[in-house]
Amino acid sequence: MERCIITVVGKDKVGIIANVCTYLADNQINILDISQTIVQDFFNMMMIVDVVKVDKPFETVVSELKKLGEDIGVNVRLQHEDIFNRMHRI
Amino acid sequence: MINFFEVNETNKMIDQENLDVRTITLGINLLDCSDSNLEELKKKIYNKITTTARDLVKVGKEIETQYGIPIVNKRISITPISLVAHFDNEEAYVSIAETLDKAAKEVGVNFIGGFSALVSKGMTRSDRMLMNSIPKALAKTERVCSSVNVGSTKTGINMDAVKMIGRIIKETAVLTQDKDSIGCAKFVVFCNAPDDNPFMAGAFHGVTEYDAVINVGVSGPGVVKKALESARGADFGELCETIKKTAFKITRVGQLVAMEASKKLGIPFGIIDLSLAPTPAIGDSIADILEEIGVEYAGAPGTTAALALLNDQVKKGGAMASSYVGGLSGAFIPVSEDQGMIKAATIGALTIEKLEAMSCVCSVGLDMVAIPGDTKETTISGIIADEMAIGMINQKTTAVRIIPVIGKKVGDSAEFGGLLGYAPIMPVNPYSCDRFIARGGRIPAPIHSYKN
Numbered sequence: 001m002e003r004c005i006i007t008v009v010g011k012d013k014v015g016i017i018a019n020v021c022t023y024l025a026d027n028q029i030n031i032l033d034i035s036q037t038i039v040q041d042f043f044n045m046m047m048i049v050d051v052v053k054v055d056k057p058f059e060t061v062v063s064e065l066k067k068l069g070e071d072i073g074v075n076v077r078l079q080h081e082d083i084f085n086r087m088h089r090i
Numbered sequence: 091m092i093n094f095f096e097v098n099e100t101n102k103m104i105d106q107e108n109l110d111v112r113t114i115t116l117g118i119n120l121l122d123c124s125d126s127n128l129e130e131l132k133k134k135i136y137n138k139i140t141t142t143a144r145d146l147v148k149v150g151k152e153i154e155t156q157y158g159i160p161i162v163n164k165r166i167s168i169t170p171i172s173l174v175a176h177f178d179n180e181e182a183y184v185s186i187a188e189t190l191d192k193a194a195k196e197v198g199v200n201f202i203g204g205f206s207a208l209v210s211k212g213m214t215r216s217d218r219m220l221m222n223s224i225p226k227a228l229a230k231t232e233r234v235c236s237s238v239n240v241g242s243t244k245t246g247i248n249m250d251a252v253k254m255i256g257r258i259i260k261e262t263a264v265l266t267q268d269k270d271s272i273g274c275a276k277f278v279v280f281c282n283a284p285d286d287n288p289f290m291a292g293a294f295h296g297v298t299e300y301d302a303v304i305n306v307g308v309s310g311p312g313v314v315k316k317a318l319e320s321a322r323g324a325d326f327g328e329l330c331e332t333i334k335k336t337a338f339k340i341t342r343v344g345q346l347v348a349m350e351a352s353k354k355l356g357i358p359f360g361i362i363d364l365s366l367a368p369t370p371a372i373g374d375s376i377a378d379i380l381e382e383i384g385v386e387y388a389g390a391p392g393t394t395a396a397l398a399l400l401n402d403q404v405k406k407g408g409a410m411a412s413s414y415v416g417g418l419s420g421a422f423i424p425v426s427e428d429q430g431m432i433k434a435a436t437i438g439a440l441t442i443e444k445l446e447a448m449s450c451v452c453s454v455g456l457d458m459v460a461i462p463g464d465t466k467e468t469t470i471s472g473i474i475a476d477e478m479a480i481g482m483i484n485q486k487t488t489a490v491r492i493i494p495v496i497g498k499k500v501g502d503s504a505e506f507g508g509l510l511g512y513a514p515i516m517p518v519n520p521y522s523c524d525r526f527i528a529r530g531g532r533i534p535a536p537i538h539s540y541k542n
Contacts, residue, residue, distance in 0.1 A: 005092065033091075044094075079156070081092060082157065083100060083158070083159060087096070090410075
């Protein structure tokens with residue numbers, strides 16, 4: 001298992017989750033956990049995903065997700081979970 | 091389990107508060123390149139650098155994408171050239187500098203440090219040749235950085251070298267006067283220089299190091315400033331606690347990047363330099379932190395105490411985040427690279443004398459200070475001697491990176507571009523130290539150096 005974090009932030013609209021999840025399914029990225037809130041019309045989602053089966057290079061997935069976000073008007077970011085583990089856990 | 095709040099906090103630090111890893115510096119030992127034939131030597135140096143650092147920039151970019159954290163600079167430090175090359179003419183050293191520049195361009199790093207000499211006690215012939223070649227070497231190259239260690243607590247201060255450097259700085263300024271004397275921004279004088287410093291212009295690969303090593307310098311003044319905003323009005327205990335926690339988080343990111351780079355390049359990890367390093371960007375300033383702590387401008391009464399506190403807390407927080415901490419570690423106070431410092435120097439709140447006092451309690455010393463172009467060589471040597479003395483007596487690293495901007499005077503400002511920023515020309519004490527510098531010789535090591 002190789003866990004990564006996807007964050008999606010932007011103005012709420014119909015189909016954000018569907019778009020992101022379709023991309024993940026198409027690329028064999030498994031979703032382990034999702035949490036999502038709407039704060040003052042702003043859509044905030046965090047997903048923990050497993051990227052072990054994806055066959056594209058990591059930077060391609062990062063840029064494709066970014067592009068997908070731009071197309072639907074939100075900010076999508078994929079990062080390896082280690083940065084959060086290191087920063088916030090002793 | 092990672093939670094939403096933590097992920098948001100990290101990403102906010104990166105997006106809005108300028109959190110970055112300032113530099114991955116690959117140290118390369120060049121001692122095995124030594125050769126009495128100049129062409130052979132240059133070939134060996136070029137080959138060793140371009141082979142060892144071949145993947146440095148690529149790996150740096152990979153790590154950036156993997157964690158979503160910007161890594162601003164990828165750099166190289168090398169064994170001080172005066173230890174590798176032994177020639178009878180200065181031109182040979184200039185051509186070595188040009189080879190280094192070419193190698194740096196080939197592998198895509200923005201600076202290569204180590205056109206250096208270590209002369210804290212005495213100068214060899216190659217030290218002297220290299221030092222004399224510095225003005226030309228810096229004028230003819232773009233990415234080469236140079237440094238000279240002129241003193242240490244154990245040896246005292248080599249005043250012959252200090253005297254020479256006054257002239258060298260002046261010559262460098264003249265040779266690069268068309269670009270606001272930028273050559274001087276690539277040259278540092280040290281006392282007690284560390285062997286593992288990843289920050290330019292003073293980086294070199296010391297003789298105590300591995301064949302090759304990865305050192306990482308972290309940054310993040312903006313993050314500390316932001317954290318302190320939430321502690322406004324709190325007492326010093328709470329203030330320190332806030333800085334410590336933030337420094338811990340920043341350093342952990344550096345540690346992660348360092349370990350990953352070391353793994354991917356197959357080169358051992360050396361140290362994390364847990365420093366707060368500013369940039370000229372708004373919101374990435376040490377002076378802003380000092381103001382947040384409670385002084386009106388950097389340089390106002392209270393500044394030295396505020397800086398001492400900041401520096402100490404950064405080290406305390408960072409020390410827990412990485413077991414191998416080294417380099418200079420603390421808070422940098424360059425003038426031209428820090429928006430708040432530029433502002434303070436422009437209005438006269440910050441003077442060279444106050445900077446000197448501040449350097450007693452923090453990393454480095456007089457850094458990126460622009461002074462009038464007609465400042466005398468001996469005055470520059472005098473300023474250097476003062477700063478070196480602080481380092482020698484207090485058993486700490488101090489440095490001077492001072493730029494006499496040819497053709498400019500107090501009231502003007504000098505533009506260095508990019509990360510080097512811009513600076514107002516600061517007034518220099520007009521009284522002479524000619525007779526002091528003319529003495530030459532060596533200032534003996536202080537009594538507390540005899541610890542055996």
